[in-house]
Amino acid sequence: MAHPDDVDFGAAGTVAGWTDGDIEVVYLMVTDGDAGGFDDNVTRKEMAVLRREEQRAAAKCVGVSDVRWLGYSDGRVEATLDLRRDIARVIRQVRPDRVLMPSPERNYERIYPSHPDHRAVGSAALDAVYPDARNPYAFPELLADEGLDAWTAREVWFSGGPVSNHYVDITDRFDRKVNALRAHVSQTGHMGDELPDMLRGWLSANAAAAGLPEGRLAESFHVIDTA
Numbered sequence: 076m077a078h079p080d081d082v083d084f085g086a087a088g089t090v091a092g093w094t095d096g097d098i099e100v101v102y103l104m105v106t107d108g109d110a111g112g113f114d115d116n117v118t119r120k121e122m123a124v125l126r127r128e129e130q131r132a133a134a135k136c137v138g139v140s141d142v143r144w145l146g147y148s149d150g151r152v153e154a155t156l157d158l159r160r161d162i163a164r165v166i167r168q169v170r171p172d173r174v175l176m177p178s179p180e181r182n183y184e185r186i187y188p189s190h191p192d193h194r195a196v197g198s199a200a201l202d203a204v205y206p207d208a209r210n211p212y213a214f215p216e217l218l219a220d221e222g223l224d225a226w227t228a229r230e231v232w233f234s235g236g237p238v239s240n241h242y243v244d245i246t247d248r249f250d251r252k253v254n255a256l257r258a259h260v261s262q263t264g265h266m267g268d269e270l271p272d273m274l275r276g277w278l279s280a281n282a283a284a285a286g287l288p289e290g291r292l293a294e295s296f297h298v299i300d301t302a
Contacts, residue, residue: 077152077177077192079108079130080259085188085234086175087137087252088245088278089294094138095248101169102134102142103162105196110149112261123149125261133258136251152191154179154198160214162203167223174228176200178236178297188235197233204228205301229302239295242285245278246292 076082082090082102093100107123108130117125127144134142145161152158166174179197181189207213209227217223232241245252253271256263263270278292285293 077196091137106149133255136255163207166208178233233297
């Protein structure tokens with residue numbers, strides 16, 4: 076994901092379901108979120124430290140203990156070869172079956188998930204899944220210098236894009252999603268009861284699109300076979 080809190084807004088309930096099912100989940104944050112927050116008295120360096128702490132706390136709410144960082148500048152991410160290599164490196168280290176990432180496509184129905192950092196990370200991450208991580212001749216230094224063998228991730232899950240073909244019912248894990256987002260105090264502390272109300276609106280619409288009964292809540296994804 077591009078920033079701390081992205082995974083929690085898009086997929087915390089789904090992640091909680093994975094970890095409940097003994098699926099190991101590793102987070103990779105491309106930036107420290109140093110351009111976030113609302114307090115002018117907090118320096119950007121202090122904000123980066125704070126947001127790392129908040130993301131670790133949020134991860135614990137949904138059963139994730141391994142959180143990794145690339146340290147790119149918030150608001151300035153581009154889908155460069157360097158970023159592709161850095162993401163491919165972690166894919167080869169972790170060897171995941173499934174990679175969750177922001178959609179590289181702009182969502183005109185709801186613009187907020189389409190932050191340029193999100194789209195850049197989605198583009199670079201998809202390229203890292205295919206072809207970079209699986210091709211031993213792409214970034215050969217990863218194998219020659221770091222001993223990281225090629226790895227094929229079997230599927231990609233896009234979050235926040237214009238297309239959804241898969242929905243996950245998170246009704247029973249909604250409170251954990253809210254708790255994860257509340258852990259990002261610098262970003263959501265001012266929202267109070269507006270936060271769960273806003274989430275219920277989004278998630279109810281997803282559930283309706285999925286054909287779930289009234290009162291259910293769902294997160295939406297575009298799942299792609301990359302095996």
